[in-house]
Amino acid sequence: MSLMKNVWVFSDKQDILAEICAGAHQLGERVTALLIGNQSTADEVIKAGADHVYLMGELDGSRMVEDFLPTIEKLVEDHKPELIIFGNTKRGKLMAGRLAAKRGTSVLADVIEFAEDGTCKRRVYGGAAISTIKSNAEVAIATVGSGVFGPQSLDESRQGTTEKVEFIPADSKIKCLERRAKGSVTVNLTAAKRVVAVGRGFAEKEDLKMAEELAELIGAEIACTRPIAEGLDWLPRERYVGVSGVMFKPDLYIALGISGQIQHMVGCNQSKTIIAINKDKAAPIFKQVDYGIVGDLYKVLPTLIEKLKAGK
Ligand SMILES: Cc1cc2nc3c(=O)[nH]c(=O)nc-3n(C[C@H](O)[C@H](O)[C@H](O)COP(=O)(O)OP(=O)(O)OC[C@H]3O[C@@H](n4cnc5c(N)ncnc54)[C@H](O)[C@@H]3O)c2cc1C
Structure with a gap:
């Protein structure tokens, strides 16, 4: 693959930025990170794969992530990288869209694969089809989800350069008045090797304890699935898998009471081994798994847990 000379990356989330920095080396000779943070975060980003870091300042006071857009616009205009990749967080998508509009181009949204000929692939129709697209813009702008480049490790010995850049204040009509911690436990599913996933086959929130016990044992x-996190609100949104949630490639994915709709499966169908337990033998998930157990999870799970405990 002929590498691009300069690929830039931005994410408002440090773990995603690190992942994209490492992955961007598959595409560009030199990876530059646009960072909201301080010197110690810059050092971490360099260890993850950035060759150069533009340190744009910190999120303090009423300053919001999108207020960094004019600073990014100026850097992009001055240096014109071939490609700039945004992590597809809510803010990342917003920034990519606004930068693209400013530059008179469009975003290569939710890219899942960059090919050698400069084209990229993305899922369409809720994950039922793949479209191949290419940007002819002077600076191509893409968004990429967590898990696309896979988990990456830090190289403590990596060296890079950091350059502080002047923050250009945004002419924004919106000001941040207050920041409050969500209080939820943060989870990085993309780093997990084994995953136990629950779906609407569970009748009560209380019953998820069985799944948690299995997860702990292994x-x-x-x-x-999405309805468990959005609608039932039994688990935080960070834990739902699929086209609009987390996409990853764990070694083992155990799906409990999950029907196997495409919008869910695109998030996990790259797993090395998929096992499903579902009481409906016609459930679509059975066409997509390595091992399937047709049965009531309320009977199968306790037996499985008992056997695993006995084997310990
Ligand atoms: C635009 C769009 C985006 C979406 N994005 C996502 C996404 O990112 N992620 C996502 O997950 N979904 C997403 N969805 C929703 C998706 O289409 C499905 O509705 C959802 O994944 C179904 O969740 P589920 O399998 O938990 O529930 P269901 O489809 O209701 O399946 C429950 C399954 O449990 C089985 N079951 C019931 N009782 C038992 C039992 N006692 N023992 C064993 N099995 C049992 C049933 O046979 C059934 O197969 C999206 C939908 C749209 C329209």
Whole structure:
């Protein structure tokens, strides 16, 4: 693959920025990170894969992530990288869209693969089809989700350069008045090797304890389908898998009471091994798994847990 000379990356989330920095090396000779943070965050980003960091300042007072847009616009206009990748967080998407509008181009949204000929692939129709697209813009702008480049490790010995840049204040009509911590536990599902995922086959929130017990026994993270996190609100949104949630490639994915709709499966169908328990033998998930157990999870799970405990 002929590498691009300069690929830039931005994310308002440090873990996603690190992941994209490392992955961007598959695309560009030199990876530059646009960072909201301080010197110690810059050092971490360099260890993750950035060759150069533009340190744009910190999120303090009423300053919001989108207020960094004029600073980014100026840097992009001055240096014109071939590609700039935004992590597809809510803010990342917003920034990518506004930068693209400013530059008179469009965003290569939710890219899942960059090909050698400069084209990229993205899922369409809720994940049922793949479209191949290419940007002819002077500076191509893309958004990429967590998990696309896979988990990356830090290289403590990596060296890079940091350059402080002047923050250009935004002429924004919106000011941040207050910041309050969500209080929820943060989870990085993309780093998990084993995952136990729950779906609407569970009748009560209380019953998720069975899944948690299984997860603990095998050292797995808990994930879920969208209705469990959005609607039932039994688990935080960070834990739902699929086209609009987390996409990842764990070694083992155990789906409990999950029907296997495409919008969910695109998030996990790259897992090395998928096991499903579902009481409906016609459930679509059985066409997409390595091992399937047709049965009531309320009977199968306690037996499985008992056997695992006995084997310990
Ligand atoms: C634009 C769009 C985006 C979406 N994005 C996502 C996404 O990112 N992620 C996502 O997950 N969904 C997403 N969805 C929703 C998705 O289409 C499905 O509705 C959802 O994934 C279904 O969740 P589920 O499998 O938990 O529930 P259901 O489809 O209701 O399936 C429950 C399953 O449990 C089984 N079951 C019931 N009782 C038992 C039992 N006792 N023992 C064993 N099995 C049992 C049933 O047979 C059934 O197969 C999206 C939808 C749209 C329209």
